[in-house]
Amino acid sequence: MRLTHRILAALAVILLAVGLTACEGGEAQPSSRAKENKSRNSNYDRLVAKQPAATLDYSPTRATKNFWIETWGKSSTKLSYVYLQNANGQYGYYILKGLPVTYCVSLLPPETASRLDLGSDGSAGVVLQAPSMDGTYSSQSNCTSYYGQDAESGAYVEWSVGANQSYFLYSEPMDLPQFKDAVPLGKTKISDVKQ
Template sequence: MHTITRVILAVAAALALALGLTGCTSDSSQDKENEAKQESYDHLVAQQPAGRMDYSPTREAINQWVDTWGKRGKLSYVYIQNAKGEYGYFIMKGLPVPRCKMLTPTERVVSSSNGTAVVAQPGMDGVYSSGSTCNAYYGFDATTGAYMEFTVGTNQSFFLFDQPMSMPEYADAKQLGPSSVKDVGKP
């Protein structure tokens, strides 16, 4: 009885191995489609190569962002619009920060004889996070230093400026935090 079981298991293992190997060939329809896609891409690149720019407006915008926000003491004027279209504002020291940003790595790669795995790391407070708080922002009030946090999404948006806005919708915005535009003066 044991011999028959062993023979059946050996035949099943050989059959599984043979079937597994046939799935690794490059004759599958997916492989053919991927090859056709790559050939098409190569042909199009040869016929229409990417142009070369003499100037990058994207790099200029990024550098201007660095020049604007890379200064200690720079204030943010955060205007919040609710579902009714009403505006309020906060004035913060520096930029509002999404709560999902961390100073330490949130994951690490662990290798073993079984392969590689990505393992979650605890945050600065010693607990693990799902990273799902990217719609929550925090910062500190411009004059009092008070911690402030707000969320965006589902009928609430925020608009960030480096100076107070005088357009009508912003000029009539209600003060939401401890600091007012009058408290901080003109930038």
């Protein structure tokens, strides 16, 4: 039964590829889509010839990413200070062990793949998501809910952003005027943390 499904899936892929090839090359009159694709590609080629992409000698984006890795990649005992602002402009804060994490971050890849035997080499190529530098994957869904571990008690804390609530993350407590009256939302207070 499984082999039959695989054979049918392989045939469907082959028929789809043959059908797409026939549609693009076999028409006497090019389709509107083919004309638009040709126009887009020729316009892109013309623009690249006139304005090629510049190259960098230094990447500020990579430098900032490396700063993130240096800041957070050494130990889970590093504290993060999360300030939340509600719709009324009031602030609260959490102090967490390590960084807050969204529900869209996973330790396992969000997709799976099975081999599809098509050719003499025995397989067809499949592109899968690679892990990020911190060894995690993203499902790209439910990225507005965050969670973490309270620094002193170890309690689980969770919050959502959006719908008139936003958050600000720092690697140390902030003495900005807007945070002056921020109230602790977890068990840990700024006064509890040894600086």
